[in-house]
Amino acid sequence: MNDVIASRFGNCLDPEKIRQFVTVRPEPVSSLAGLQSAIGAEILGDAWKRIYLPNQFSLQFIDEIIGRARLHFSDLFKNEVENRAKVYTPPEVDVAPICLTGLAGVGKSCTLEALRKVMPPPAEFYSDHFAGQVTLVSHWYASAREKISGKSLLSEFIFSDAKSLGGYQRRFIEEARRRANRDGVSLVLLDETQYINTGLGVAKITDILLTLASIGPPAVYVCNYSLVHKLFGRNSEDKQRLLSQPRVMLPDLPGSKDWTDYVDECVRVSDGAIRPGSGDFAAELYRCTFGIKRLSVQLLKQAYIECRNDRRYWVELRDLSRAYRSAAYTSNASEVEELQTQALGSRQSKLRLDLKCPFELPAAYRTNVVEFARAERDQRVISKVFDSSLTEAERSAKKQLEDGTEIVVKKPSRRLAAKKLSKDEQAKAYFDRLDLVTQPHMPKKPS
Template identity: 50%
Template sequence: MNVQVRTRFDDCLDLDQIRAQVTVRPQPLIELSGIDPLIAAELMEESLKNIYVPNKFSLNFIREMLGRASLHNADLFKSETEYVSKIYNPPEVEKFPVCLTGLAGIGKSQTITALRKVCPPAMDFNCSHFQGSIELISHWYVSARGKSSGKQLLLDVVLGDLEAGKKTNVAKLLVESRRRANLYGVSLAILDETQHITGSGATKVTDILLTMAAIGLPVIFVSNYSLVHKLNRRNSEDKQRLLSEPRIMLPDHPESQDWKDYVSECIRVCNGHIQVGMDDLTTELHRSTFGIKRLAVQLLKLAYIECRSAGRKSINLADVSKAFRSSAYSSNSRDVQQLQLQSLQPCSPGTHLDLRCPFDLPIDRNSNVVSFAREDRDNRVNAAVFDSALNEKERLAMKHIGLLSGDVARSSKQNRPPPVPKVSDEEMTKSFFEIVDSLKQTTKPRKPR
């Protein structure tokens, strides 16, 4: 058997090579001050969306999945005889799928895109049993959006929507799928966006996932928390198959190097359009987004609109605070506040299941999140107490030297109107008769009927 085919995944397992291959660092932005503010904000958003700096979890997940694919590939190509036998008599092997889950916008799909970049490219394979060469592929990828059943998934993705296949049942389609997977050397199946399956019912999702698992390949399905909560309500035989291999993508800790690297890359890409210290932006951005990178991109976009509305070219810390309180970010700000509340009160009632992790988290991870949330709350309380203790002159001085942001500083108290002077009884009587005289009627009142 061709050694190159058996070892085609071996060169993909080095972490440094994975990081170098998947990292995306866009070109810095051009000068945006001469462009319409809303268009300039869109340009900034597109550049920030293209950033991908893999964190430790993503790198380890990519290497693990490639390792599983490598084991499957080596088992498939042990010998030419075994390879041919698995084509004509594909074994019925069920492998439990890996569930990659996390908050919406945390970067799951970007990690899957990075995984596909590292997978070995298609290659030609010559076997004495066939005439000519066969093109081997490393993985199958499919978005579950719009799929309504496991049969449709096999027809559309694995079998290429064959008309003849529509008349067959799922059992025959599975046999053909296993045969084709072995023929083309497919070693990994990726099912993305499972929360968007047509109908989004747990029964349909379970049918599709179990159908993919029955092909016998290592399978990854990507889902938000909301779908996993639905699967958790299934019977034990389904949960044991679908939720036994969870991989939970959590937000980066605000003091971690991964989060600092991401914020640093955002500053570099913005090319001078962010005038905030690295430490301040790292803390404020995490506080306002809970470490969700999709929200970080939107917040910086809204902060740039705020800075241009104020007649400036670059974002400062006050712009980030205003963007957090803007109407465009209001729905996300409520989610962020709910996530922070859940960190402080993990035993609160089961509301907002789309924001609550369906699996038990490690104790050390919980302690890190809670400590940051408590520290952030204490800092806010201290800042509020300090601000309330300032008098008008001290507050203006703090604002002048930049230690108190303009949107946080209280407006100076308005001067009270002078008290009404007291009048004597004679003056009050005189004023009364003056008012009565001014109200005298010029015509006689009508007699009542």
């Protein structure tokens, strides 16, 4: 139709270019020694939260969604006659939205934010058919906060800068379809659906999600496991629409390059506030957080407070265990232990559905996580058996060695300055010393 339309999605990005475009590496934090431990931990935590290193799943997901948006845009502007027809008489379309789900804090919203960066920016489109110019918008984004119905969701999309219309929800859907076709909207995103999971019945939640799917462009909604479990209780017609395209975002695998790179980036940003040492710092951090990035930030913040309580300014491997057992991390520690228990398969929890994936997980992921959890359990068992086999004297010696490794080396105190003496006092001290040196000594008797 014109050059703006032809080049709208013409800049194809491969996964490696997407990685370079969305990666966020904050500047290192410095000058924390003069601050209180809690304030320094907050500054470090803010820097660690800004880190975004897309893993393989995120790159593939972003690449897929951009491809779907490109296909929709090409079909929407295939020719001018069909485009005008879709604007004046928008067809009824019911797409199957993509459900991006995963554990809380695993990085779903960050992936959605990275996707929005890659989508084309707004562009001005001129046509003889419309009076003036039309601003092309690549995607619509909304948060589920304070959404109580599908009508309130549509109002944010189409009436954000104009007076809202009255009437039934049907009128809102028709207007949303017309504006989406006119403005070239190729993707609809709904984030933070956990906020519609509390206080509203599952029927209301289903209505909001079905409204999202009825606009026309490809749609993505982000949700936690708990909401998916609720949707599994709906009728088959709702499940077929809302749960037919799940994308499960899992934590990084233990020992993987993605996890190791993330830990290395946290160390770099800390600017010396983390000193991993010779131990396997990344493995210990994974054990305490199950690879969940949000929990990693909280644990590292608490570990920094623990090291400051130990009169140090840097986090060591032992501080992770102290932070894991702290009161501030107690609730998170119970969730990590529940996830490890589920990974071992020894007990399936029926109470913590927010931690249980409702979809079948890949066999490779289950195998890797189970091996890590079993190795960790075996290590704890070996340590327990070793401690129980020690005698009382050996146990006491072991405790002294462990306590000795945690002693903080203090700088020797400075010697007090010599007292200033008068000239008479100096002369007296000199002659007293002279008499002591020149005093004859009796020779020793031969043995």
